[in-house]
Amino acid sequence: MKAIEIAPQSYWIGKIDDRKVPFHRLTLEKGTTYNSYLLKTEKPTIIDTVDILFGKEFVDNLKEIIDPSEIQYIIINHVEPDHAGALPALAAQAPNAQIVTTALGAELLKDMFKLHHREYLIIKEGDTLDIGGKTLKFFETPYLHTEETMVTYCIEDKILYPCDQFSTHIATKELFNDLAKEEYEEDYKVYYQLIMHPHRSYVRDMLKKIKDLPVKMIAPSHGYILRENAQKYIQLYDEYSNIDGNAKDKKVVIAYSTMTGNTTKIVQRIVKGLEEMEINPLVFNLKNAQLEDVKSAIQDCDGLLVGSSTKYADMVGNVEELLTHLADEEGQEKLAAAFGSYGWSGEGIVHVEEHLEKLGFTTINQNYLIKTTGMEKPIFPLRIQFSREEEMERAQEAGRIFGELLAK
Numbered sequence: 479m480k481a482i483e484i485a486p487q488s489y490w491i492g493k494i495d496d497r498k499v500p501f502h503r504l505t506l507e508k509g510t511t512y513n514s515y516l517l518k519t520e521k522p523t524i525i526d527t528v529d530i531l532f533g534k535e536f537v538d539n540l541k542e543i544i545d546p547s548e549i550q551y552i553i554i555n556h557v558e559p560d561h562a563g564a565l566p567a568l569a570a571q572a573p574n575a576q577i578v579t580t581a582l583g584a585e586l587l588k589d590m591f592k593l594h595h596r597e598y599l600i601i602k603e604g605d606t607l608d609i610g611g612k613t614l615k616f617f618e619t620p621y622l623h624t625e626e627t628m629v630t631y632c633i634e635d636k637i638l639y640p641c642d643q644f645s646t647h648i649a650t651k652e653l654f655n656d657l658a659k660e661e662y663e664e665d666y667k668v669y670y671q672l673i674m675h676p677h678r679s680y681v682r683d684m685l686k687k688i689k690d691l692p693v694k695m696i697a698p699s700h701g702y703i704l705r706e707n708a709q710k711y712i713q714l715y716d717e718y719s720n721i722d723g724n725a726k727d728k729k730v731v732i733a734y735s736t737m738t739g740n741t742t743k744i745v746q747r748i749v750k751g752l753e754e755m756e757i758n759p760l761v762f763n764l765k766n767a768q769l770e771d772v773k774s775a776i777q778d779c780d781g782l783l784v785g786s787s788t789k790y791a792d793m794v795g796n797v798e799e800l801l802t803h804l805a806d807e808e809g810q811e812k813l814a815a816a817f818g819s820y821g822w823s824g825e826g827i828v829h830v831e832e833h834l835e836k837l838g839f840t841t842i843n844q845n846y847l848i849k850t851t852g853m854e855k856p857i858f859p860l861r862i863q864f865s866r867e868e869e870m871e872r873a874q875e876a877g878r879i880f881g882e883l884l885a886k
């Protein structure tokens with residue numbers, strides 16, 4: 479494909495992939511595109527590249543419009559190899575270019591592509607970069623759809639370069655949405671649901687960040703460049719990610735035991751996280767609760783969180799009694815997770831999780847989170863050492879994530 483002008487001095491330099499593309503355990507029946515952009519300003523800049531399969535072709539095509547050694551910046555909004563895959567081939571031909579990305583993005587690129595020796599320009603929220611004739615502004619948009627992700631906005635052109643966000647998997651040759659020969663809104667929605675929806679609270683954070691930008695065109699990294707009605711596509715993400723009425727009707731039970739109150743502090747932060755999702759859980763400190771009451775609340779709930787600290791490698795209080803009491807119940811695949819404070823080994827939390835699994839609950843743990851959201855940091859089971867404040871942030875995040883998973 480030849481370069482296509484999208485704005486003065488700005489070009490699409492991507493690749494149309496019209497195969498049935500294997501991707502995220504799916505087959506993209508309509509193929510896709512990998513959209514890369516060249517901003518041919520005084521300090522020539524490339525925004526994202528193409529899939530790793532097409533690295534050589536990408537660089538060969540690029541050479542027809544610019545000498546790669548002139549490139550000053552290569553912006554990597556997201557490190558997945560369908561966008562950053564041509565970076566090694568490009569970087570080898572562009573020795574003067576700095577790689578512009580988030581701090582986490584730089585760490586991942588170094589290890590993934592052995593680019594330790596390159597110069598990086600690390601982006602923080604709201605930073606701007608003068609590329610000689612245009613100014614770029616950056617926003618960190620974590621988990622859309624991986625942790626390191628950011629978006630780039632060109633102030634003069636009013637173009638948003640959001641990489642995977644606002645994308646569509648279609649191997650379009652028309653490229654611009656106003657030239658589309660087929661209806662594509664359903665494909666746009668399906669893409670959102672598969673890739674972005676598991677992270678919809680982050681979608682809402684991103685929407686707040688770009689709310690006041692006068693975006694005239696969205697130039698994503700898959701499918702159509704949205705130059706007609708760009709705001710409509712932002713509005714659609716607002717509608718799709720709206721959590722109202724989704725999570726707030728869910729019933730959550732938290733049941734726990736504590737020796738010295740550390741697990742109570744965790745509960746308070748989990749509750750705050752759930753409240754962010756408009757969920758008000760029923761909380762039982764098992765020391766003061768009738769097990770029959772807790773049991774009937776659990777029978778009636780959509781999600782269950784069971785907490786215990788650890789005493790001599792075991793659960794504390796009457797957590798075990800409760801879990802045994804539930805043995806004649808079936809978890810009915812309801813979502814559940816274990817949490818607790820601990821000192822050095824935290825076996826109590828492991829025992830709680832094993833009980834929940836045996837009872838037939840769908841237990842949220844790291845494997846579950848990786849499969850459903852791609853999130854690899856260990857949120858559940860939630861293990862907090864003593865009640866260290868610096869760790870408590872995780873408890874609130876865990877509450878929010880639990881709510882999001884319930885609302886799915």
Ligand SMILES: Cc1cc2nc3c(=O)[nH]c(=O)nc-3n(C[C@H](O)[C@H](O)[C@H](O)COP(=O)(O)O)c2cc1C
Nearest residue numbers: 737738739740741787788790791821822823824864
């Ligand atoms: C008698 C006793 C035994 C403990 N045994 C363990 C243990 O085996 N493993 C561990 O990780 N922490 C152990 N701890 C540490 C507690 O789990 C830790 O202090 C925790 O923060 C207590 O939380 P809580 O106040 O919610 O009960 C023990 C604490 C006490 C007092």
